[in-house]
Amino acid sequence: MRRTALAALALAAILPHAQGQASQPWPVASTDPQYYDDSDLKPFAEAIGGARIVALGEQTHGGHEEYLLKTRLLKYLHEKMDFDVLLLESGFYDMARLAERVEAGEKLDDIAPGNVFFMYANTAEGRGMLQYLDRQRALGQPMALGGIDSQHTGETSRKELLPALHAYLKGAVPALADGAAWRQYAQAVQPLLEMQRTPPPAPQQAAFRQHTAALRRALCRPAWGPDSPPGQAAAADSRTGAAFWCQTVKSVEAQAAGYWSADQDYQRDNQMGDNAIWLADRLYPGRKVVIWAHTVHTARGFQRTPVHLQAGEVMHRHWAADYKVVQFSGAGGRILDYVSLQPQALPAAPPDSLEASLAASLANSPHAVLGLTASALPRPGQPQFSYEYQAQRGGQLGVNWDVLFFIRQLTPVSMAR
Structure with a gap:
C-alpha cells in the first residue's frame, strides 16, 4: 500500500495542475521572484481563496530557496491578489518608525540594518524582499509596513x-x-x-x-x-x-x-499576535495583509501552556478562516544557522514522514518544489517532519498550516552585509 501511495503521489507530482483538480499536488516551476509565468501559482491562489490575512512562514530563517519562494509569493499576493500590507517579524516600535521614514522617501533596504531582523536585513535573499518593496513604492504601488514582534531589539x-x-x-x-x-x-x-x-x-x-x-x-x-x-x-x-x-x-x-x-x-508570542491584530484591524482596517515570520510564530495550534499561546494561535482564534498559513519544508540539503551563522545540514527526514514520501515522489522528477494542501496528502494524518519542530511540537498540513511548499534540496542563504 505504501508503494502504491508513493507511486500515485509521484504521478500526481509531475502532472500539470488542471482545472478542478485542486486535490492533487502541483509542481512549482521556479522559486525565482522574477519568473515570468505565474500559472504555477494558481493553485496557491485557490488555496488562499478570499482570506484577508496570509502568513508566510519559514522553518529555518536560513534557507535560500525558502526566501526566494516567499518573495515570489509576496509578489504574487501583492500584484495579483491585492494584498497591500506587510507585517514583519521585527520590533513593533522599530518598524513603525521605519515605515514613517520609508513613506518620507528613504529606502527600506538602506535603513533596515540594525532595525529589521538581521536575517531579513543582512542576507542577500532577505534584501531581495526589501528591495522588492522599495521598487514597488517607486512605482507608486507601495505596501504599507508594520512589525509584530513584542521583543524590541532594534x-x-x-x-x-x-x-x-x-x-x-x-x-x-x-x-x-x-x-x-x-x-x-x-x-x-x-x-x-x-x-x-x-x-x-x-x-x-x-x-x-x-x-x-x-x-x-x-x-x-x-x-x-x-x-x-x-x-x-x-x-x-x-x-x-x-x-x-x-x-x-x-x-x-x-x-x-x-x-x-x-x-x-x-509572553512574547501572546503579544506578537495582539500586535498583528491591532495593526491589521485598527491601523490598516479592511486591507489585505501578509505576515512574514518564522512558522513557530505563525502556525495554528501551537502553545507552550494554555496561557502561553504562540502568535499564530492567537491570530487564528481571532480571524478564524480569514487567516491562512503557508509553510515550507525540505528533506535534504543545508541551511545557514541563524545563531551560529554557520552552514548546517538538515537532519534526515524519518521514513514515515510526509517529507520522506515527497522526496521519494520527486526522486526521478525534474521538479524541485512541490505545493500541496491537506486534500493532496498521500495518507490522511501523515506526520510531518519540519526542521526545528522535530523535538518541539511536530506539525501537520491541514492542522497547523493550510499550504505546504516542499523543497527537495535546500541551500544556505548568503550574508550580504
Whole structure:
C-alpha cells in the first residue's frame, strides 16, 4: 500500500495542475521572484481563496530557496491578489518608525540594518524582499509596513523608544511622565531594549509593573465608537496615538515577563499576535495583509501552556478562516544557522514522514518544489517532519498550516552585509 501511495503521489507530482483538480499536488516551476509565468501559482491562489490575512512562514530563517519562494509569493499576493500590507517579524516600535521614514522617501533596504531582523536585513535573499518593496513604492504601488514582534531589539528602539514615549506622555498624561515612578520605569526598560536578561531587584520590578499598569489604564482605551468626535479614532489609531503607545507599553511588558523569568512566563508570542491584530484591524482596517515570520510564530495550534499561546494561535482564534498559513519544508540539503551563522545540514527526514514520501515522489522528477494542501496528502494524518519542530511540537498540513511548499534540496542563504 505504501508503494502504491508513493507511486500515485509521484504521478500526481509531475502532472500539470488542471482545472478542478485542486486535490492533487502541483509542481512549482521556479522559486525565482522574477519568473515570468505565474500559472504555477494558481493553485496557491485557490488555496488562499478570499482570506484577508496570509502568513508566510519559514522553518529555518536560513534557507535560500525558502526566501526566494516567499518573495515570489509576496509578489504574487501583492500584484495579483491585492494584498497591500506587510507585517514583519521585527520590533513593533522599530518598524513603525521605519515605515514613517520609508513613506518620507528613504529606502527600506538602506535603513533596515540594525532595525529589521538581521536575517531579513543582512542576507542577500532577505534584501531581495526589501528591495522588492522599495521598487514597488517607486512605482507608486507601495505596501504599507508594520512589525509584530513584542521583543524590541532594534537600534531605533534603543535610542528613541523611551524619549518618544516620555514626550508623548508629557503632552497627553503629564502625571505619568514625571517623578520617581517614571524614572524607575525608564531604568527598568532601557536594559530590556539592550537585550539584557538579568532581572532587576524585586522592588524595581514591582515599580515597573505598577507604572506599567498606570500606563495601560491611561493608554489602552476601547476602540472609539461611532459617536466619537471626528478624527478622534484616527488619531488614537495612528502610529503616534494612544493606542499605538498602548501596544508599545504592552510589548515592553511582555519582553520583561520573558526576560526576567528565563522564559518561564513567555509572553512574547501572546503579544506578537495582539500586535498583528491591532495593526491589521485598527491601523490598516479592511486591507489585505501578509505576515512574514518564522512558522513557530505563525502556525495554528501551537502553545507552550494554555496561557502561553504562540502568535499564530492567537491570530487564528481571532480571524478564524480569514487567516491562512503557508509553510515550507525540505528533506535534504543545508541551511545557514541563524545563531551560529554557520552552514548546517538538515537532519534526515524519518521514513514515515510526509517529507520522506515527497522526496521519494520527486526522486526521478525534474521538479524541485512541490505545493500541496491537506486534500493532496498521500495518507490522511501523515506526520510531518519540519526542521526545528522535530523535538518541539511536530506539525501537520491541514492542522497547523493550510499550504505546504516542499523543497527537495535546500541551500544556505548568503550574508550580504
